[in-house]
Structure formats: C-alpha cells, structure tokens
Amino acid sequence: MITILAVSGLATVQDGGRPGHMHEGVPPGGPLVPELLARANAAVGNEEREAGLEVFGALTLSGTAGTLVASDEGVLVELGAHEPWRVVGAGARVRYVALRGGIDVPRVLGGRGTLLGAGLGGHDGRALRRGDVLRVGEPRTVQRGRPRAAADLEGAIHVVAGPDLERFDPRALDVLLASEFRVDASSDRVGIRLIGPPLRRVAGDLGTSCPMVRGAIQVPPSGAPIVMGPDHPTTGGYPVLAAVVLGSLSALGARPVGAVVRFVAAR
Amino acid sequence: MSFVLLPFGDTAWRARLPEGSDGASRRVLLEGLRALPDVIDVVVSECHALVVLAPGVPLDGAREAIARTLARASSPAPHEPLRPELREHRVLVRYDGADLADVASTTGLSQAEVVAIHAGTAYEVTAMGFLPGFAYLRALDPRLLLPRRATPRPRVPALSVAIAGPYTGVYPFASPGGWHLLGMAVGFVPFDTGTGAAMSLGDRVRFVALGDEAAP
Helix, strand or coil, rough: EEEEEEEEEEEEECCCCCCCCHHHHCCCCCCCCCCHHHHHHHHCCCCCCCEEEEEEEEEEEEEEEEEEEEEEECCEEEEECCCCECCCCCCCEEEEEEECCCCCCCCCCCCCCHHHHEEECCCEEEECCCCECCCCCCCCCCCCCCCCCCCCCCCCEEEEECHHHHHEEHHHHHHHHHHHHHHCCCCCCCEEEEECCCCCCCCCCCCCCCCCCEEEECCCCCCEEEEECCCCEEEECCEEEEEEEEHHHHHHCCCCCCEEEEEEEEC | CCEEEEEEEECCCEECCCCCCCCHHHHHHHHHCCCCCEEEEEEEEEEEEEEECCCCCCCCHHHHHHHHHHHHHCCCCCCCCCCCCCCCEEEEEEECCCCHHHHHHHHCCHHHHHHHHCCCEEEEEEECCCCCCEEEEEEEHHHHHHCCCCEEEEEEEHHHHHHCEEEECCCCCCCCECCCCEEEEEECCEECCCCCCCCCCCCEEEECCCCCCCCC
C-alpha cells in the first residue's frame, strides 16, 4: 500500500496502454515516454509495461515498510514505515515511479492506465491527489530488479512522410525536416503542440474525420503542427504531413516544454 | 477494385475507401481486418481504413493480407453473407438543448418541427471516433444542415444530443465541442467501462422524444 502525501502538477496511474479498442473510439493510451516507465519498472523487477505513476511536476509518497520503489533514474529504494519518498521534475518533462508488483487498480478494457478525458481507468479515472491510497500488486517475477541501459532520448525524431502529402505545399515536408521546432506549453497526453515555421497546406481539412495514430503530425489551418499523443482522439479532421516512428516516441515525449525538436526522414 | 495503401508511420497502413460505401459493408471490412494476424487495432471511418500492427511486425509483411481483405470486402462473393451483427438503438431524448431555439430560427422551423424532424429520422453509425463511444450518425435531414458553431463551447455536458453538418450524435463524456445542442439523452449509456461502446459501426439509431415513448 502506498499513500500519496503531496502532488504538485499532474500525476496519474499509467501502464502499457489498452490497445485493441480504437474502433470504439478508445485511444491506445500508454506512457508518454515508454522508455522511462520501462526503466523504472526494470529497477524494481517488474515487466516493463506494468502500471506505475506518471508525474508531471513532483510527487511525494510513503508506503508500507519494505515497499520497493524506483523512479526512472533506476535506483531501487526500500521504504521504511512512514518514510516519505519524493520524485521531482528537475527539468524533466515527465517522471515515472514504479513499485515492485505494480499498482493494483482495476483493469478497464485491458489496461490500468488513466484516460482523463473519459474519467476511465487508473485511480477512479482521475489524477492523483494528496491522501489517495493505492494498493501495490503481487510481484509476478522473482527477479528483484535489474538495471536497464538509459536510452538516448536526445537527437532527431524519425518520421515517415504522409499519408496526406498531396494536401500540402510541396515544400512543407522540407520545412518540417529542415527546421527547428519547440515544444509548446499547451502540450499534454492528447497532443504535443510544436512552435516553428508554418507548414503550408494547399487543401482544406479532410472533410470527414479520418483515423489517427499516435505520432501522427496533424496540421491545422494555422500551420502549427500537433503530434498525436497516447490519449489522442481516434479520428481527426486535419491532414497529416508525416508520422513519428515507434522508436522515436519516447524521445519526443521526453522533450520538456521549450526544448528543441528536429525531424529526420526514417531510414 | 484496387486500394491505395499508404504507410502511416512505421506501424500502420491507411487505405482510402471508395466513395459511398454504407456502414454495414464497412463493418464487414472492420471485422475482417481485425481478424488478421499481427493486427492490434483497426479504425474504419467513412473514407479510410487504418490498420495498426503489433510493435515489431514489419509493415511490408502484412500488406498483402490487408489488400486482400479490402478487395474481398468491396466485392463480396454472391454466397458470402454481408450482414454483420448490426444492432438497433432507441435513444430517449429530452429536447431542451441550449441551441434548440437558435437551430429553429436559423433553419426557419419551429422548435417542435426541429424535434419532429430529428426524432423522425432513422440514422446509421457511419464512424466511431472523437471520444470513447462517440458515434457519427448519418444522415441528418437536409433541413437541419448547419455548419459547426463559429466558437466551440469549452464544455459540452455528457449525454448532449447534438447536430453539425450531415451528422448527429450523443456526447458520451463532457468535452469541448462545436456542435449544436438539441437536448439530452435519457437512460442511455454510450460508453460502459466494462463492455465498451454501446454503438458500433453500421448500427441503426432512432431518437425518441421524451413523452413519445409509446410511439412505434
């Protein structure tokens, strides 16, 4: 059992996501930075998609004596009774907390993660607040914890061009690949908004709503791109210039507000 | 018939669908694509089919099976039953929405006429999306065609019954929204955390004005 003693910012329960329900309008979910949840989970000996805490800001918790906890820094800590343990943003976009055994909230449509827009999953479908008590799950592995190499979250974000290239100015893709963008403060788990030179379209919106994927770079009429995050609407009406590859989602999600984003063509 | 299949990132394909396909045939396509190996998610909208592959599955490996399924759905063999398990939903509505008066004055109808037209139409789920359990319903009577509101509301209440363009729908959750609000669904659960969305692609929907429940 753990008790949330303080939250500044936004903290939710997140796991590997709930794939398989997009045809019902349910986004795939999952951590904003899968690599960092995996790293925290590895440190406590969990499977890498086990439910943990996703923290934008800072969080303090305490737990039953002997609770094993780690952040995405990968350092395993055994809690003493009533001993507060704290994870802070320290310039990171988001931090992750894993507990050995994971967090025992009910599975909803196959996932334990929180979908705030629908009040679904996680702890009562909402963000965590002071005083919340969460049950820790039964460990499903005997291994106590192992280090996981820190992934390279710097560098360019790889994208595949399209699928709506014909709706853009022929130079729009070059502008995307040659320019510097910055992460806008209004970014969240639904979408990462980027500030940079406008990506010019030559055609209007898609008319009817079209299927979206995580990583899709949607471009509204303003020309300022929005990259679909884990809680993206399953359909959208803006044309897509390119889509971020799976292997670059962590690097993009980990960029703090204001940080530089550069794109490069995959392969 | 051939389909243009384009990569959507490195884990998904997107196909453009022929114009004018109905919801029932797109439901057949949805189920056919979902049954393919290595496919984890499928979204079929009015004009496109999206097929998301399991992480690590190479895009090219799945292409042929997807193309075959698309071709089969567009030209079913005569003996092949094309009727999926479609459901009919009857949704009670309290027609007291914040935009009912505006819709009436913009369309030149009385409020009672707007209600009678909206509730007098049989709709089909033409796509699922936007929010968990949200169904885009066609086809709205042409007399009620209106563009979206110039300024979206920051918060549309859950269960609002609304119209925009050729569509009507029920907001499953409170959310920002730009549709015109005609009323509130009563006793309808668009999305259940245990069983998921109440409506599926191709389903039929009728709205019934509260007080008219006995009507056929």
